[in-house]
Amino acid sequence: MLRLLSFAVFLATWWIAALLAGGQKLPPPPAVLTAIVTEATSGALFFNLGVTLARVAFAFTLAMTLGTAIGYLMGRMRLANRLGDPWLILLLNLPALVVIVLAYIWAGLTEVAAIAAIAINKLPTAVVTVREGTRALDAALDEMATVFAIPRWKAFRHVILPQLAPYIAAAARSGLSLVWKIVLVAELLGRPNGVGFEIGIAFQLFDIPLLLAYSLTFAAVVLAIETVLVQPFEARLSRWRPRAA
Numbered sequence: 730m731l732r733l734l735s736f737a738v739f740l741a742t743w744w745i746a747a748l749l750a751g752g753q754k755l756p757p758p759p760a761v762l763t764a765i766v767t768e769a770t771s772g773a774l775f776f777n778l779g780v781t782l783a784r785v786a787f788a789f790t791l792a793m794t795l796g797t798a799i800g801y802l803m804g805r806m807r808l809a810n811r812l813g814d815p816w817l818i819l820l821l822n823l824p825a826l827v828v829i830v831l832a833y834i835w836a837g838l839t840e841v842a843a844i845a846a847i848a849i850n851k852l853p854t855a856v857v858t859v860r861e862g863t864r865a866l867d868a869a870l871d872e873m874a875t876v877f878a879i880p881r882w883k884a885f886r887h888v889i890l891p892q893l894a895p896y897i898a899a900a901a902r903s904g905l906s907l908v909w910k911i912v913l914v915a916e917l918l919g920r921p922n923g924v925g926f927e928i929g930i931a932f933q934l935f936d937i938p939l940l941l942a943y944s945l946t947f948a949a950v951v952l953a954i955e956t957v958l959v960q961p962f963e964a965r966l967s968r969w970r971p972r973a974a
Contacts, residue, residue, distance in 0.1 A: 743758060753937075754937070755937070756938045756941065761945065764939050765942045768939070777923050778946065778947065778950060780923045781916065782950070784912050785847075788848040788851065788908055788912065789851065792847075792855055792904060792908070793900065796852050796854070796855025796856045796859060797859050797900070799813065799852075799856050800857070800859025800863065801893070804859065804862070820849065821854075825850045829846040831846075832845055842919070843919060846911075847915055851908050854900065854903055855901075865892075866892050867892065902963060905955075905959060909947075909951050917929040924943050927939070928944060
């Protein structure tokens with residue numbers, strides 16, 4: 730109910746702002762809705778959303794897999810942490826735009842370059858979060874696994890992974906929010922399709938209804954994925970932890 734009320738307030742505020750600013754600068758909701766219906770009817774909206782979501786899925790999976798492995802290694806081994814920390818600091822402070830541009834220069838305007846650039850921008854946040862989670866592991870539980878001679882894989886599965894799960898979930902959630910933004914920049918600069926590409930075309934044509942149509946549709950998809958997939962996944966991984974009274 731509160732979400733519906735919030736949505737109604739958003740629409741009312743938008744409509745009033747459109748009346749004050751004028752339809753040329755800020756189209757009212759009906760104009761944007763017309764653009765959404767037109768793009769959806771032609772199939773362009775669903776195609777570009779699908780392409781963007783596929784890039785997000787590939788880049789996110791790659792970054793989370795590598796980030797979790799590297800973060801765990803750096804949290805467990807002091808030598809790995811000392812060797813990897815300077816690179817981690819560099820990647821954390823390197824602007825996403827620089828990574829994307831360099832990827833396109835070195836690998837060409839290809840799908841591989843786009844996905845790699847998106848994944849590299851997300852990678853350091855996953856590494857840092859998982860590394861801190863690994864450092865926070867309970868040493869007593871490790872000792873217990875050693876005393877009872879639990880095989881390494883079982884110890885990792887039943888002792889270590891449950892402790893890391895909240896950190897992995899946090900890395901996934903923060904990383905996904907970052908990937909949503911970066912993928913649009915990558916598409917804007919070097920891909921012939923996707924939501925970012927369409928927003929760039931709309932900007933060049935000064936077609937504000939089309940720009941808002943793709944932006945708001947993309948935001949709605951992101952919100953739906955966050956509500957339906959990410960939040961339940963995070964709650965499931967953290968269900969073993971005692972709740973505060």
